Amino acid sequence: MAAIDQPAARSNFQRPHRIVIVGGGVGGLGLATRLGETLGKAGDAQIVLIDRSPTHFWKPLLHEAASGQIDPATHQLQYAVQAQRNGFEFEQGELAGIDRAERLAMIGATHDADGREILPARQLAFDTLVLALGSVTNFFGVRGAAEHALPLESVVHAETFRRKLLDACIRANHTRRTNPAQAVEPVSINIVGAGATGVELAAALRDTVRLLNRYSLFALDPVRDFRIRLIEGSARVLPALSNEISDRAQRMLCGLGVDVLTDTRVTEVRTDAVFTHGGVQLPSDIAIWTAGIAGPPVLRAMDGVAVNRSAQVLVNRTLQTTDDTNIFALGDCAACPSHSADVFLAPRAQVAHQQAVFLAQAMKCRVTGRALPEFTYRDAGTLVGFGNKGAIGSLSGLRARPIFVDGWLATVVYKLIYRKHIMTLTGFTGMAFDTASHWLRRCAQPLIKLH
Incomplete structure (x- = not known):
């Protein structure tokens, strides 16, 4: 037309x-x-x-x-x-x-x-x-994915996942307490898709289960009683980023105790399991889809x-x-x-x-009736967060080629990106008050939401 x-x-x-x-x-x-x-x-x-x-x-x-x-x-x-x-x-x-x-x-x-x-x-x-x-x-037509795997598009989805996680922990904790001699299956969380969202969620969940261990209601061993799998159909995590970032990310995830399954295509999702193209059945208390x-x-x-x-x-x-x-x-x-x-x-x-x-x-x-300009995108780089382990990624525009960053610099820049977004919307004063209020809440409230 x-x-x-x-x-x-x-x-x-x-x-x-x-x-x-x-x-x-x-x-x-x-x-x-x-x-x-x-x-x-x-x-x-x-x-x-x-x-x-x-x-x-x-x-x-x-x-x-x-x-x-x-x-x-x-x-x-x-x-x-x-x-x-x-x-x-x-x-x-x-x-x-x-x-x-x-x-x-x-x-x-x-x-x-x-x-x-x-x-x-x-x-x-x-x-x-x-x-x-x-x-x-995008569930790519995978059988059962839309029905049994949670998306992560909104606050409603995030809250649904968080509630399911707490419920699974309470069930497992009750079973372990009431039947101490019975072997208890670990809480299994399957994250389908190892892009930035999937990688950051896997790392954040490892921090979460350690924080939950402080409270008697969730007194599960953060290593033995939890299995977090990150499932990716391509050959590496963060496939859209450089090999250097991808390799470093995989090492960090393994160090956090995340099971990374690459070259693994999901063929079906059920209430209690995720099936892969090799016919492998992965137990699943919660499945979340971050693959596209x-x-x-x-x-x-x-x-x-x-x-x-x-x-x-x-x-x-x-x-x-x-x-x-x-x-x-x-x-x-x-x-x-x-x-x-x-x-x-x-x-x-x-x-x-x-x-x-x-x-x-x-x-x-x-x-005003003037000719429209054309949009030109300038890549500023990409940073991926790993919770308490900091952030890694690349920064562009400083040199002819992107430079790899990690440690304190990557962590500071990663945190400043959100503050810049808030400043864009509310101005510097609004951002400053917002930052101060979040800091005060973290000082006065638990580091994890328990309800």
Whole structure:
């Protein structure tokens, strides 16, 4: 279908140019905040953010929430508060579709836990639409995976995993106490996918089981009574990163007591077991799937919005969709060309952040009728956290080639990345107060969430 190239604004005499951003993740909320502070407060555009949740949580922290090392409630930012402070509007709801001809975003109804309607289905007109929907778990059609393996996409998923972990520990602890002579099977946790999320979760869980051992309710031996497996279909962990980082990560995981199974493809997931292509049956109290992502299903159903095989929206170097110049996409839901036309940028938080910074400037050009610039990604490197063992990774931009980092430098930079994200949203003072409050909580409360 030929691209639609209509005027940027169709109702300038009635209202300012309306920019609707769908998705409040790293890219979407960062873009809404920047545009609200500039175009929104100046009255040059109306900025609206849509998200199905009332709060924002930084997804790279999900492994810490799942392992119980942070309370997600203390790391969430309320969209309504952020909107009021930064000159944009917030609409809660889930995108159900779009009408490109009429430029309408369809928002589905929201319901409470009892199924009662909170907000009705509605339509929101836009002049420019920005899709920042993030991603969902790709189970690759593996039998039983969607039913029996938890994804790790949201705080709800992290809390579900954490609760299952505590329940499994309580059951095993009770069995050991009441039948001391009986052989007790270890609590088995299978993590499918050894990308950054899977590796960080495995390391965090090893810290968690050691912390749980301090309390009588969870008095299990952190080595004998737990088996944490990291299952990867390719030949090495962190396959998207360099061999040096991958090799070091595997040594650290083995040192933590994580069973690393590479070249191992999962063929089926059941309630109590994970099966591999070699016919091996791995006992499983909890299985979690971190092996791949895809765009949300709603993107496949959008008429005239082209997507790739992973349901990511195809965009050009201005981040406009290939079919409609009034629709942009960024972050995990966008298939953005890299230096090569055949290669897309990896779904990473730093990509979404840089695209948000770019679009904040590009939208100023669009509203004022100037030509749009083209997005250029600059890789700053990658760091992977290993809990109390610190972090490792690479930093780019300091030299011609990325440099490997570990030890205190990698750990400090790893922790500063989140603080930089908070500073982007709340300013330096807000970030400073947030940091101080988290430090005080860690001083006054247990290091692990027990309820």
